[in-house]
Amino acid sequence: MSTRVDSVVEDPGLIEKRRNQIVAAATELFASQGFYKTTISEIAKKAGVSHGLVYLYVREKEDVLLLVLQQVVNAYAEEIPKAMEGVADPLDRLVRAIEAYCRVVDKHRAPTVLAYRSTKSLTPDRRELIQRRETETNNFITEAIRVCMEAGLIRKLNVDVLTYQIVLVAHGWALKSWYFKSRIGLEDYIADSLDIVLAGILTPAGKRRYADLR
Amino acid sequence: MSTRVDSVVEDPGLIEKRRNQIVAAATELFASQGFYKTTISEIAKKAGVSHGLVYLYVREKEDVLLLVLQQVVNAYAEEIPKAMEGVADPLDRLVRAIEAYCRVVDKHRAPTVLAYRSTKSLTPDRRELIQRRETETNNFITEAIRVCMEAGLIRKLNVDVLTYQIVLVAHGWALKSWYFKSRIGLEDYIADSLDIVLAGILTPAGKRRYADLR
Amino acid sequence: MSTRVDSVVEDPGLIEKRRNQIVAAATELFASQGFYKTTISEIAKKAGVSHGLVYLYVREKEDVLLLVLQQVVNAYAEEIPKAMEGVADPLDRLVRAIEAYCRVVDKHRAPTVLAYRSTKSLTPDRRELIQRRETETNNFITEAIRVCMEAGLIRKLNVDVLTYQIVLVAHGWALKSWYFKSRIGLEDYIADSLDIVLAGILTPAGKRRYADLR
Amino acid sequence: MSTRVDSVVEDPGLIEKRRNQIVAAATELFASQGFYKTTISEIAKKAGVSHGLVYLYVREKEDVLLLVLQQVVNAYAEEIPKAMEGVADPLDRLVRAIEAYCRVVDKHRAPTVLAYRSTKSLTPDRRELIQRRETETNNFITEAIRVCMEAGLIRKLNVDVLTYQIVLVAHGWALKSWYFKSRIGLEDYIADSLDIVLAGILTPAGKRRYADLR
DNA sequence: AATGAATGAGGCTTCATTCAT
DNA sequence: GATGAATGAAGCCTCATTCAT
Numbered sequence: 001m002s003t004r005v006d007s008v009v010e011d012p013g014l015i016e017k018r019r020n021q022i023v024a025a026a027t028e029l030f031a032s033q034g035f036y037k038t039t040i041s042e043i044a045k046k047a048g049v050s051h052g053l054v055y056l057y058v059r060e061k062e063d064v065l066l067l068v069l070q071q072v073v074n075a076y077a078e079e080i081p082k083a084m085e086g087v088a089d090p091l092d093r094l095v096r097a098i099e100a101y102c103r104v105v106d107k108h109r110a111p112t113v114l115a116y117r118s119t120k121s122l123t124p125d126r127r128e129l130i131q132r133r134e135t136e137t138n139n140f141i142t143e144a145i146r147v148c149m150e151a152g153l154i155r156k157l158n159v160d161v162l163t164y165q166i167v168l169v170a171h172g173w174a175l176k177s178w179y180f181k182s183r184i185g186l187e188d189y190i191a192d193s194l195d196i197v198l199a200g201i202l203t204p205a206g207k208r209r210y211a212d213l214r
Numbered sequence: 215m216s217t218r219v220d221s222v223v224e225d226p227g228l229i230e231k232r233r234n235q236i237v238a239a240a241t242e243l244f245a246s247q248g249f250y251k252t253t254i255s256e257i258a259k260k261a262g263v264s265h266g267l268v269y270l271y272v273r274e275k276e277d278v279l280l281l282v283l284q285q286v287v288n289a290y291a292e293e294i295p296k297a298m299e300g301v302a303d304p305l306d307r308l309v310r311a312i313e314a315y316c317r318v319v320d321k322h323r324a325p326t327v328l329a330y331r332s333t334k335s336l337t338p339d340r341r342e343l344i345q346r347r348e349t350e351t352n353n354f355i356t357e358a359i360r361v362c363m364e365a366g367l368i369r370k371l372n373v374d375v376l377t378y379q380i381v382l383v384a385h386g387w388a389l390k391s392w393y394f395k396s397r398i399g400l401e402d403y404i405a406d407s408l409d410i411v412l413a414g415i416l417t418p419a420g421k422r423r424y425a426d427l428r
Numbered sequence: 429m430s431t432r433v434d435s436v437v438e439d440p441g442l443i444e445k446r447r448n449q450i451v452a453a454a455t456e457l458f459a460s461q462g463f464y465k466t467t468i469s470e471i472a473k474k475a476g477v478s479h480g481l482v483y484l485y486v487r488e489k490e491d492v493l494l495l496v497l498q499q500v501v502n503a504y505a506e507e508i509p510k511a512m513e514g515v516a517d518p519l520d521r522l523v524r525a526i527e528a529y530c531r532v533v534d535k536h537r538a539p540t541v542l543a544y545r546s547t548k549s550l551t552p553d554r555r556e557l558i559q560r561r562e563t564e565t566n567n568f569i570t571e572a573i574r575v576c577m578e579a580g581l582i583r584k585l586n587v588d589v590l591t592y593q594i595v596l597v598a599h600g601w602a603l604k605s606w607y608f609k610s611r612i613g614l615e616d617y618i619a620d621s622l623d624i625v626l627a628g629i630l631t632p633a634g635k636r637r638y639a640d641l642r
Numbered sequence: 643m644s645t646r647v648d649s650v651v652e653d654p655g656l657i658e659k660r661r662n663q664i665v666a667a668a669t670e671l672f673a674s675q676g677f678y679k680t681t682i683s684e685i686a687k688k689a690g691v692s693h694g695l696v697y698l699y700v701r702e703k704e705d706v707l708l709l710v711l712q713q714v715v716n717a718y719a720e721e722i723p724k725a726m727e728g729v730a731d732p733l734d735r736l737v738r739a740i741e742a743y744c745r746v747v748d749k750h751r752a753p754t755v756l757a758y759r760s761t762k763s764l765t766p767d768r769r770e771l772i773q774r775r776e777t778e779t780n781n782f783i784t785e786a787i788r789v790c791m792e793a794g795l796i797r798k799l800n801v802d803v804l805t806y807q808i809v810l811v812a813h814g815w816a817l818k819s820w821y822f823k824s825r826i827g828l829e830d831y832i833a834d835s836l837d838i839v840l841a842g843i844l845t846p847a848g849k850r851r852y853a854d855l856r
Numbered sequence: 857a858a859t860g861a862a863t864g865a866g867g868c869t870t871c872a873t874t875c876a877t
Numbered sequence: 878g879a880t881g882a883a884t885g886a887a888g889c890c891t892c893a894t895t896c897a898t
Contacts, residue, residue, distance in 0.1 A: 267863075
């Protein structure tokens with residue numbers, strides 16, 4: 001979980017603990033006010049430390065943003081494969097991945113939106129770190145699609161387009177939560193989205209297999 | 215075209231002209247550096263005016279952002295219905311709306327991404343102005359879907375979910391352009407996306423009608 | 429009534445008229461908000477002219493202040509001698525001068541306070557113009573005192589101190605109006621002040637003469 | 643000593659020290675150039691600190707003015723009662739109060755004039771703070787007069803008018819110092835003013851008592 | 857004479873970052 | 878390791894003044 005963020009403090013346990021405090025506070029503040037309107041002092045105050053301390057665990061303000069965004073994309077990168085673990089059936093794996101994706105997004109709604117708002121506020125090197133990790137996650141989806149396709153369960157389609165269509169469905173839950181909030185719940189959103197997407201991509205064989213899974 | 219942004223200058227023609235200059239400059243800068251990293255002076259310089267002049271046409275920096283975002287959502291709100299004008303067939307209307315949406319997004323790629331990044335930087339009243347306009351546009355999609363559904367061309371589905379799935383497909387072209395750029399062109403993206411979505415939502419009758427349209 | 433303020437406009441009648449508009453508007457605004465918080469645009473708007481016009485009748489903003497202050501000190505310089513005109517009795521002259529002073533101050537309460545606030549905002553040359561005029565006015569008081577003194581109606585006292593004590597009584601009505609407003613009216617203020625001052629300065633002969641005057 | 647001015651710095655000793663530096667510098671500058679022509683940077687420079695530091699001890703520029711004016715009215719409120727301490731004779735108390743008032747004014751000549759110029763530049767809440775304190779001070783004079791009156795040493799007169807006549811005599815030393823400077827010294831001014839005022843208000847009994855005091 | 861658009865100097869204020877304790 | 882006072886770069890915005898029409 002190397003973060004590529006430097007600290008003058010040596011003790012890794014302490015680093016872990018302090019950064020968690022800082023990131024938790026920052027996530028909340030960035031999500032509600034945005035990166036630029038949030039000051040280091042606000043973060044420190046909410047984290048219950050002095051603002052000078054922040055600079056013992058981070059070199060610049062932007063590093064805090066990096067840590068926050070890493071936490072989100074790391075959550076994705078961990079929980080999605082975990083949902084697929086031990087599941088052999090290719091279609092089942094894909095479905096579970098999609099469901100998991102929506103649920104992680106739901107759990108991290110605010111920071112997910114933050115990622116859309118603020119990734120570009122990072123310097124290119126840091127930005128790449130985040131995007132690489134996101135791509136990594138999406139590769140699980142891409143791979144699951146590919147396996148289904150090879151098994152004849154999904155039609156021949158542009159895999160990239162399909163991958164991002166699915167990703168956007170998941171992210172959409174966070175991005176448009178201001179719209180959905182009063183209209184539909186998470187589980188219904190997942191069910192409806194799956195319904196649409198799978199109907200659009202499954203082959204007849206795929207459809208039969210999917211019916212069996214339920 | 216009322217912008218809800220005040221100006222001390224009276225002449226509407228001049229206001230129009232100056233604001234166009236300012237918005238054009240600001241769009242470019244906001245898109246590449248973000249709202250907060252862009253200064254009023256930079257905008258003025260790129261627009262070829264003094265920075266004092268900006269404040270004759272705008273009351274605060276945030277108004278510039280509002281104008282920029284209004285330009286995008288207005289483009290959506292105008293061009294999408296225009297693509298449907300004179301087209302009677304319900305399915306054709308929907309397809310054209312989707313295609314048009316993707317193309318407007320393509321034409322305004324940078325400011326579309328900007329909208330995702332920066333809408334939350336607006337004060338609530340201004341933010342609402344933008345979101346209202348976006349909802350307005352999306353209502354065309356919702357309506358087109360509903361008509362198709364009533365005509366038995368589209369399955370019974372949650373219309374809100376479907377609307378935003380389509381909207382996200384269109385926006386996705388801008389949001390993930392960093393990924394798609396090297397992989398696929400706009401027209402292929404539209405074709406593939408339509409392929410997936412329509413397959414997912416059309417009834418057998420709808421599929422037959424769609425085949426006829428091509 | 430040369431004002432020592434330049435104008436690019438030639439016609440003296442027009443200058444007079446326009447300056448009156450400007451000064452009237454400015455007096456009100458300066459009095460309520462102070463010189464620095466008042467903008468040329470506000471003055472122009474209240475005067476019903478364009479703000480560009482102001483600069484045809486005045487070279488700088490400070491000139492407007494000078495004109496405003498000149499109007500007050502000129503009112504003093506005119507009305508106080510006028511109250512003494514045709515009055516021969518030395519003590520009567522002094523008493524009428526004091527009464528007149530208080531009444532002019534009352535009529536110009538706001539600009540009188542303004543003079544205390546803002547005379548120092550003038551450049552030295554302009555400031556001197558105002559102070560010279562004020563001294564001119566006060567000389568009427570000084571002179572009246574001196575004549576009374578020579579006539580044995582007033583005790584031998586430092587004339588300068590006495591003059592300013594009287595002047596401050598008059599100005600005090602404006603300066604401390606926030607305090608007096610709810611406590612006493614103008615005529616009572618004049619009567620009480622005269623009572624105190626005259627009792628303090630009149631000789632027995634003076635007191636007898638004063639009794640005759642009433 | 644509560645100033646009603648916020649500071650982000652906690653240590654009261656440091657606040658005291660820094661504010662003293664700032665106020666000393668500001669007093670000088672405000673007195674010579676006025677509030678609006680003085681910049682925070684000038685104050686900081688003269689105080690030997692960075693301009694950023696000023697904002698650790700003050701929230702807005704106007705707070706600096708408030709602190710400066712508080713220093714003057716506080717000096718009045720402290721030194722005048724101190725001059726009366728331990729003095730039992732009513733007339734003696736009044737005379738000492740008047741003398742003390744003139745001397746404090748002399749010691750704070752510039753900021754006293756500043757108070758006349760700039761109190762209105764304060765927002766109403768801050769202005770009230772200053773005026774309340776000034777009224778507090780003047781109440782000592784009012785009270786001393788009242789006691790003398792009850793003891794039959796001073797004639798029945800409007801106490802408010804008399805109070806402010808005395809106050810203006812004291813303030814006059816500062817307000818008209820440009821005139822007096824070359825004409826009379828402080829002690830003579832005090833003596834002459836007392837002479838006039840007391841002659842104006844004392845009863846025969848009062849005059850006898852006053853003669854005894856000398 | 858009058859208008860009002862345009863300029864740009866300059867002030868206030870914020871806040872990331874440093875550093876002495 | 879932690880604190881918090883101090884610094885100073887930098888941005889927003891105002892408004893006196895100019896000038897083309």
